[in-house]
Each structure stands twice: as C-alpha cells, then as structure tokens.
Amino acid sequence: MAKVEELVNGIQKIQGLEGYILVKQDGQVVSHNVSNVERLSAMIAVSGSMGNTVKTELGASHFRYLMLARKTNEKLLVIPIESFILGVLQDPDAYTPDIVSKIQSVINGLRAR
Amino acid sequence: MNQVLNEFKTVQGVTGAYVFNVKGLVMANNLPALFKEAKLLNMGKMLSKIFSAGRLTFPDITEVFLSYEESIVVVREIVDKAYLIILCEPSLNVNLVTLTMNLAMDDLREKIASIPAVPVQQPEAPPAVEKSSPVERTPGQKKGAAREMLKSGPLVPFLQAMLTALAKVMGPMARIILEESLEVWQAVCQPSYDTLPKLVDILTLEIKDPEKVSSFREMVNSNIFEKDM
Numbered sequence: 001m002a003k004v005e006e007l008v009n010g011i012q013k014i015q016g017l018e019g020y021i022l023v024k025q026d027g028q029v030v031s032h033n034v035s036n037v038e039r040l041s042a043m044i045a046v047s048g049s050m051g052n053t054v055k056t057e058l059g060a061s062h063f064r065y066l067m068l069a070r071k072t073n074e075k076l077l078v079i080p081i082e083s084f085i086l087g088v089l090q091d092p093d094a095y096t097p098d099i100v101s102k103i104q105s106v107i108n109g110l111r112a113r
Numbered sequence: 114m115n116q117v118l119n120e121f122k123t124v125q126g127v128t129g130a131y132v133f134n135v136k137g138l139v140m141a142n143n144l145p146a147l148f149k150e151a152k153l154l155n156m157g158k159m160l161s162k163i164f165s166a167g168r169l170t171f172p173d174i175t176e177v178f179l180s181y182e183e184s185i186v187v188v189r190e191i192v193d194k195a196y197l198i199i200l201c202e203p204s205l206n207v208n209l210v211t212l213t214m215n216l217a218m219d220d221l222r223e224k225i226a227s228i229p230a231v232p233v234q235q236p237e238a239p240p241a242v243e244k245s246s247p248v249e250r251t252p253g254q255k256k257g258a259a260r261e262m263l264k265s266g267p268l269v270p271f272l273q274a275m276l277t278a279l280a281k282v283m284g285p286m287a288r289i290i291l292e293e294s295l296e297v298w299q300a301v302c303q304p305s306y307d308t309l310p311k312l313v314d315i316l317t318l319e320i321k322d323p324e325k326v327s328s329f330r331e332m333v334n335s336n337i338f339e340k341d342m
Contacts, residue, residue: 051163
C-alpha cells in the first residue's frame with residue numbers, strides 16, 4: 001500500500017491533470033480525487049480489460065495506455081499498472097505524450113526501488 | 114470505400130484501416146492479409162465496446178486511441194455504430210492521421226449512407242441463407258424481438274437447445290450472448306430453421322476459444338441438426 005500512496009503522490013504532482021482514479025482490475029476503487037467515481041471506476045476497468053483483449057488480438061507485447069478524447073479536448077487516459085488500472089483526466093491544454101511520459105517516470109521510479 | 118481508406122496509407126506509419134459495423138460486419142478493409150476477418154471482427158467488437166463504455170460517462174467522446182509497444186490503434190465513429198479503425202506503427206505522426214481522418218470523415222459518411230445495411234464481407238464463410246430482407250427495427254425492438262424469439266415461435270426448441278449448449282461452454286453469460294447474437298442474426302438474415310447455421314457462426318465468434326467452439330458445435334450438431342434429420 002505504501003507504493004500506492006507514493007504512486008498517487010507522484011501522479012498528483014504532475015501538472016496538466018484534472019484528477020485521477022486508481023482501481024483494481026475488478027473496478028474496485030483504491031484511491032481517487034474525482035467526483036463521478038462510480039461511473040469512472042467501472043468505465044476504466046472495462047476499458048482497461050478490453051484494451052488488453054485488443055492487445056492479444058493484435059499480437060502486441062505491451063499495452064501502454066488508452067486515451068478517450070472529448071469534443072472539449074479534455075482527455076481520459078487509462079494506464080494499466082500491473083494489477084491496477086490508473087485513470088487520469090487530462091487538461092485540454094496538456095500534451096498527452098508529455099503526460100504519459102511523466103506518469104511512466106513515476107511508475108518506473110517506484111518499480112526501480 | 115476502400116479508395117477513401119487508401120488515403121490513410123499515404124500517411125507514413127499507417128499500416129492500414131477498416132470500417133467496422135457493430136452488426137458484426139467489416140464493411141471495408143485495406144489491412145495486410147495477415148489481419149484475418151475474424152481478428153478484425155473481434156477487435157472491432159472490443160473497440161466499439163470501449164467507445165460505448167466511454168460514452169456512458171462522457172457522451173461527447175470523439176476518438177479512442179490505444180497505444181501498444183508495437184502499434185497504435187485509432188478509432189472514430191463515422192455514423193451511429195459504424196467505426197473507422199486505423200492501425201499504425203508507434204512512430205506515427207498522430208496529428209497527421211487525425212487531420213486525414215477529419216478530411217475523410219465526410220466521404221466515409223457518404224459511402225456508408227449509399228450502401229445501407231449491405232455488408233462487403235460476412236463474418237467467416239456463412240452457409241446459404243434465405244434471401245428475404247431483414248426487417249429494420251430500433252435497438253429496443255431488436256432486443257425485445259430477440260427475447261420473444263426465445264419464448265415463443267417455431268424456433269423455440271432449437272434456440273433453447275442452443276442456449277443449453279452455450280451455457281455449458283460459456284456459463285451464466287450464455288443468455289446474454291445468445292440474445293445479442295440473435296439481434297445480429299436478425300440484422301443479417303431472416304431468422305428460420307434454414308439460417309440457424311448462420312446463428313451458430315455468429316455465436317462461435319463470441320465464444321472465441323477454439324476448444325469451446327468445437328465443443329459447442331458438436332453439441333449443436335447432435336442436439337439440433339442431426340436430431341432433426
């Protein structure tokens with residue numbers, strides 16, 4: 001659980017994010033700072049699971065992330081992290097590759113320990 | 114429609130694209146032959162479900178983008194329940210693809226509007242089916258008609274036998290899977306005893322696991338088709 005806290009702390013420090021939600025693969029919420037948590041948790045779990053199934057169909061080796069883009073230019077990123085799935089709401093002005101890279105740095109930092 | 118899809122191939126890093134309809138049809142496709150029809154259908158189903166799941170929370174979703182180590186998948190809804198799916202290399206210039214998508218979207222809408230409900234390709238090679246046109250229904254009517262078909266009518270014994278066989282390989286999800294497959298079956302052909310093999314084909318796409326597919330086909334053949342001979 002200490003690593004979950006560190007992950008959450010690291011994510012919250014990234015600029016360009018409106019919120020985050022961390023769920024287990026079954027949709028159970030581990031941590032969040034968003035308002036519509038019930039809907040988001042289910043959607044993130046389903047999207048994460050299906051993104052993994054598409055990976056199998058494609059024959060790809062690693063599912064990096066999934067992004068849902070809105071008309072408002074806001075984005076929801078869904079990132080599988082071992083047995084968890086992280087969902088982050090991205091500001092319209094933020095640049096997705098930068099955000100993904102920063103999140104990945106936080107994750108890699110935790111893994112390296 | 115393939116001509117429009119070919120425009121995407123001019124963008125460096127694009128492997129190819131296809132148009133998927135949730136009725137279970139690949140309407141156009143210019144991906145390498147390595148991407149078999151069954152694979153495209155399975156991917157299309159998953160991607161359309163991601164889109165639908167996203168819409169429950171954010172009704173204004175415009176695009177879904179999936180990033181894998183070796184490839185990128187971009188999905189956009191062309192018209193209701195018909196999706197443009199582009200497969201690309203990870204080195205892709207996403208903005209260039211998005212721009213090409215924006216330019217091609219109107220053309221794709223026109224092409225789809227000009228060929229309503231006519232599939233370019235069917236899932237797998239289906240057995241001969243009746244040629245009468247399927248009846249157009251709303252989604253609610255389709256679900257209702259699918260449930261009704263399981264309760265009354267001349268096909269009840271066959272469909273119940275199919276449900277029993279399906280439950281043995283898919284467990285408690287069997288009824289939901291059968292009802293969804295009945296909707297697709299009604300959309301692509303006229304439900305009748307003669308078109309039951311087509312329903313079996315649709316169900317096998319849902320089952321996926323080759324061993325379970327084989328087991329399901331055996332049960333259906335012995336309990337429905339051979340029994341009726």
